[in-house]
Amino acid sequence: MLLLRILNALLNAKEAINLLETIYLLKMRRQHYFLVLTTVLFCYWHSFAQNPELSDSLKSIYYSKSENQTDLEVLLKIANNEADPDSISKYSILLITSSKALGDDEKTYAGYRNLGNGLRLKGDLKEALKAYFKSLDYANKINDKKGIAYSNIEIGNVYSMSGNTANADLYYNKGIDELRKGEDSIPLGSALFNAGDEYLRIGNLDKAEVFTKEADLIFEKVDFPLGRAYSLGNLGRINAGLGNDDLAEENLNTAIALLEELNAHNAIAEFLVSLSDVYSELGDTEKAFQYASRSLEISRKYGFKNYIAAAYSKLSELYEQIGYTAKSFQYYKDYIMYRDSVRNLESVSEMADLRTNFEISQKQTEVDLLSQQKKNQQNIVIGVLVALFLLMLLVFGLYRRNIFIRRTNLIIEKEKNRSEHLLRNILPEGTALELMETGKVQAKKFEEVSVLFTDFEGFTQYSESLSPEELVESVDFYFSKFDKIIEKHGLEKIKTIGDSYMCAAGVPFPMENHAIKIMYAALEILEFVKESKKKNQALGAHFEIRIGINSGSLIAGVVGTKKFAYDIWGDTVNMASRMESSSESGKINISEDTFQLIKDSFSCKERGKIEVKNKGMVPMYFVESVKDLSTKSTNGVPTAMS
Template sequence: MFFKSNSRYVLVACLLLCTQVSFAQDRNVADSLKVIYEEGNTTGVDELELLRNLSFNTANDIEESLKYANELIELSRKREDYIYLYRGYSIRGQVYQRGGNLTMALESYIKASEAASSINDKSFEGGAYLTIADVYSTIGNASNAESYYSKSIDILRETNDSLTLASALLNAGDEAFKNEHFDKALDYFEESGLLFKQVNYPIGTAYNLGNVGMVYAEQGKDALAEQHINEALVLLEELEDYYPITVYLTYMSDIYSRRKDFSAALNYAQRSLDLATQYKLKEQISDANLTLSELYEEAGNQEASLKHYKEHIAYRDSVINLENVQQIADLRTNFEVSQKQIEVDLLEQKRKNQRIVTYSIAIVLIFIAILAILWYRRYLFIRKTKRIIEEERDKSDRLLLNILPEETANELKLYGKVKAKKHGLVTVLFTDFKGFTSYSENLSPETLVETVDFYFSKFDTIIEKHGLEKIKTIGDAYMCAGGLNVTEDNHAHKMILAAKEITAFVEETKNNIAVNDLTFDIRIGINSGPVVAGVVGSKKFAYDIWGDTVNVASRMESMSEPGKINISEGTYELIKDSWVCEYRGEIDVKNRGKLKMYFVD
């Protein structure tokens, strides 16, 4: 159904224009701009404006549009131009959203909102609220969506930006339409339609006409619905904006289906699917397949109905990222097909025996009983599906906690990103195996991995036992830290306990005949002090810590001796009352000068 995605496009378009004039994506314009881009003669603001126009006018080609948007973002960040940084993130969010990647869309819109806060312009602030509201609406969070739409509209009414206000009203109308508040939706559309005409913005007028048509279609006012949707289609075809065309075509299909004109309804639905497939619009591919499935089912073509229903499920769930849904889709499809077949059989039996009152009553009772069973099975199916989804979500949460500290993982789930954080006092440990590099050269890859895993798996168990955080491994080096969680205290003492267990395990392994081919001597170094912690990367992201404290901890390890725990003066001051330590004196360290070191006895 045509809700936020199309209206969001109107919003981004109007915010990116330098003046409020009629403007839409144009491939010919894009080709001309690419020639200028390839010449490489533009500089300053002209270069930023060129990238903005290129990204906007290539929006139907997701990869190409993202390329220019990312280049615009990078260049704007270097030049600290927050207006174009805002525009770059807004376009990128729009492109991701049209491609069905809601996670990346929301991340881009949030970054656009951060850029807007540096501009001190209510038009940008209102626009930022609007894009965030759109994503909340798409994922079905009506409460958040309505809240952000209201904030956006209130702010934009204080400005002279009629075009962005019209877009916000249009989107808020879509949200009301989605929640079946049709009168409220028409009120929003009436105001937005007047504003779009005042500023002469054809694409906004087209969306407004189409959305009004959809409201009339839902109210059963087919004549009015067809009139408005057809007017919208004419404008959109001239503007070559295909996403909303695919949506309105499915509504035209619904209208002709209600009129029992199967041929026309099927033609509109197939046109919608063809356009959505051509431009890789996942959400509309899903909706068009669902419409075709329902049409074929009504016509009695169960095979074609089942085929399109499976396509609908596959594309729908590729947008919302559920696992194992193909199996669920098959179960639901089989259930619905079998239910329809039972209804057909019962009706046929009822027609054959309608003159015999006794048989008619029996058939009615059987029919009621079957419906009760089917409804009960449906209830069990829904409950099972919810349980599967909850289990998958729990798996995802456990996997995230294996990668990130709990506090960081919660921040990532809540906000979609993690801010870098400075910790005033953290204890960092490094270990390294003596002679591992030369030893590993004579091992097969399988044996090398098995050897490292044998030791590091035990190290993981020890670290987790003492409530510490594993940071990473690099070759045969192992790194962990304590004190990264707000509630964690006495981390230096815990780290010494963990180091003692690690050295004891390594020594025990050397004395174990069964594994003596895997034995090594280990050096351990520990340092305490401030660090900066954060998450790097967007796909295979990793949690890491940085700072002089980490560098010194690494130097403590390299200056240690086999089987020894070498600690810095900073760690010694934290544990000296609990542990006996041997002062080693001040030792020269590369790039650091002389550092005091201690062995923990």
């Protein structure tokens, strides 16, 4: 219930106060009776600030347009004048959508604030809070100081209604701090009153007194008697709670006198019942009877059936407290009769008697059971506490177990990922997956594969003259680059043995033009070795290299059960090794099989037949250059070798 928005509508409408008597109809719950001022003004605001007839006219104008409706001012007026919460929400959403599309942040702020009002009226406090926070965002965006203050107070009101005192206090203070920067006004007084009322609701009487006194001073300064009446009423309750009975009596009498000047008799009747509740809770039964009886007297005089029923109910409760059961039952019967008459039921007297007899018998049964319930109450409480304690132990145990399981799973997952990563670095991707899924790798035959071997000349001499660290650093320099080159051309590294490097094209997956691709890699390796002698003078060793290549079929697979290694076997592999050993420094030596596959793309020099161990006389060729110049530029390899 938002006192702030309501009071904004009242600023130029003091004459409307006389309407309060006809619109104050809400009976508040006993634990929330000090929102009387807010409730009264909230009800009034709906009858005064909103004009359904004007809203209908505006809707006719809005929907008469043939084009897309983007008249933000009309939408805002419709939302302001609608009375139905669903309609307020509907037109507020239309306003928000249109204003966002047009980039009008001011209207977007107004749309979200109206949407919050509609949702709050429906009782959807969660969604109302979201809308008010949106309105606060846009108020900050356009630097609307009053809008910022109003949105904060709206948020505080929602938190208050939901029972969240800490947040209500936080946002009330934000709104109040902003309003204090201007002159004293009804909105500022209203915000202070609401904050004080919240503290009163939770029993923090000291803070409630500070805020309510300041609100009263502002209402007096701006000449707003209705605000003063309720501020003084709350001050009366506060002083009663603090034990200042004389001051409480003075405050309450002044509040009631102001309400009488405003002819707000129904509010007086309701307020007296609320005060009777207060003194009843404080243990002052005599004053509780006085206020309840006076409320009944005023309600009878003006025919306020709602408040006659409320007064009867309170008197029944008070007589029951002091042990006057018969008197209590009589007032309870009167309460039921008036309650049902307000509801306009048929055959009021007959049905009231029947219901009264039933409810009185129920009440007597409750009295009879009360003593037995008190005896059992302590045992029930102890049982519940024990059950809660055991439940908490169970929950805590499950929580600890869940944490342990999650930590263990994380460690297992981490180690699994690590082992898989290492396995993929050792073996080809497909082979690694097969090994992880089945625990073994099936050897496979590949019909068309090209195998490349390299060997450094003079490696033995360098190994004798260099330290082990320098020698390893030099070899690592060359082999690291070889790895990048073969990866670039899609080849598979098989292994290194000392200063020998071995790779293949066509395993573990078949590859088209495998001989041509491995030839490009061989030329690039050769060029890299040549350039390294010129550019890396600080390197410990500058090797010359021999390369040999052969093509054909072979077997590939994983050997061993520990320290897995992917390897290839067959006559093709042996012949490739022979091609390397029969090569010369800075040359690529290939077999007849490889020559037949690359002769159209590369210029080769026939060497004739050369004797190979265990093979006899074998034809060999030196690869000299790439025939197609465009291929040179695309693959980044030289056209000829020196």
